[in-house]
Amino acid sequence: MSAYDPSQEGAKTSFSDDMSYIDYLSLDPILGSQKRLSDAHDEMLFIIQHQTSELWMRLALFELDAARRNLAAGNFSSTFKMLTRVARIYDQLNSAWDVLRTMTPSEYTRFRDDLGASSGFQSHQYRLIEYVLGNRNKAMMRVHEHRPELYAMLERELSQKSLYHVALDALAAELGETFDPAIYRLDAPHQADQQVMDAWARIYQDPEGHWSLYELAEKLVDLEDYFRRWRFNHVTTVERIIGFKRGTGGTSGVAYLRKMLEVELFPELWKMRGQL
Numbered sequence: 714m715s716a717y718d719p720s721q722e723g724a725k726t727s728f729s730d731d732m733s734y735i736d737y738l739s740l741d742p743i744l745g746s747q748k749r750l751s752d753a754h755d756e757m758l759f760i761i762q763h764q765t766s767e768l769w770m771r772l773a774l775f776e777l778d779a780a781r782r783n784l785a786a787g788n789f790s791s792t793f794k795m796l797t798r799v800a801r802i803y804d805q806l807n808s809a810w811d812v813l814r815t816m817t818p819s820e821y822t823r824f825r826d827d828l829g830a831s832s833g834f835q836s837h838q839y840r841l842i843e844y845v846l847g848n849r850n851k852a853m854m855r856v857h858e859h860r861p862e863l864y865a866m867l868e869r870e871l872s873q874k875s876l877y878h879v880a881l882d883a884l885a886a887e888l889g890e891t892f893d894p895a896i897y898r899l900d901a902p903h904q905a906d907q908q909v910m911d912a913w914a915r916i917y918q919d920p921e922g923h924w925s926l927y928e929l930a931e932k933l934v935d936l937e938d939y940f941r942r943w944r945f946n947h948v949t950t951v952e953r954i955i956g957f958k959r960g961t962g963g964t965s966g967v968a969y970l971r972k973m974l975e976v977e978l979f980p981e982l983w984k985m986r987g988q989l
């Protein structure tokens with residue numbers, strides 16, 4: 714059998730004047746951005762693992778922002794589709810830990826000092842995702858002061874309602890209630906509220922009567938479930954690789970990350986389950 718020749722079948726082979734795959738996807742800057750600071754073999758894995766995570770987070774933010782707009786406009790079906798996609802993105806990020814776990818403490822130690830004070834703690838996209846979802850700790854913005862445009866992006870996020878706030882608007886509208894305006898704190902983490910908990914409980918007591926809100930609640934719980942798994946995978950991988958060393962970002966490391974496991978994004982949706 715002779716070798717397959719794509720041009721024989723009409724495949725375009727000349728791209729001197731036309732947009733090609735590499736052009737459309739801007740692959741030159743992307744594939745030219747793996748700059749190792751050491752000669753340690755595993756640093757390449759470490760860089761690509763973070764870069765791909767940041768790309769998936771970029772998409773998660775795009776979807777979450779659109780989901781929030783669609784929900785505010787009452788478009789439940791498109792909101793659900795986007796929230797499902799974000800949960801799948803987290804599934805992807807969760808599986809990716811298996812690749813990073815192939816790196817041992819001995820291998821990581823070979824280049825850890827080269828990382829200086831840099832840390833995932835300074836991921837502005839991770840912080841933005843937390844802010845969009847409703848976990849708004851303003852103190853986390855300080856590390857971005859040296860990058861005014863990123864700081865402004867985080868500040869802009871804190872000037873609008875979180876996705877959970879918009880879900881609470883939909884919940885109040887469904888039940889013909891108004892929540893105390895004090896629960897909509899734009900620049901502080903959302904705190905569990907009894908009225909909100911009772912409202913979600915009413916939805917779960919009559920799913921058929923409130924199907925859209927019931928589905929919305931389950932999409933949010935699903936998302937938080939996957940997000941928690943990401944945190945758990947992170948802290949377990951960190952303990953496996955650096956034990957209880959301090960983090961390069963300056964926190965206590967595993968102790969800090971364990972504390973973060975206690976964060977609840979949508980607290981009433983979890984607490985309400987015990988009263989059904």
Ligand code: HEM
Nearest residue numbers: 766832833834836839951954955960961962963964966973
């Ligand atoms: C060898 C692998 C890793 C180690 C040893 C590690 C270690 C740590 C430590 C110790 C912290 C606490 C902050 C500090 O003081 O530095 C942290 C935070 C963080 N890391 Fe990692 N990490 C690893 C991989 C990753 C990966 C692959 C990502 C994906 C983007 C990531 C994202 C983050 C984020 C977003 C935070 C902030 C978490 C929060 O504030 O709740 N890390 N990491």
Ligand SMILES: N[C@@H](CC(=O)c1ccccc1NC=O)C(=O)O
Nearest residue numbers: 828831832833834959960961962
């Ligand atoms: N905080 C990590 C370093 C680290 O993991 C890291 C360093 C630079 C860029 C991203 C990182 N990933 C997550 O924190 C450590 O203490 O070893």
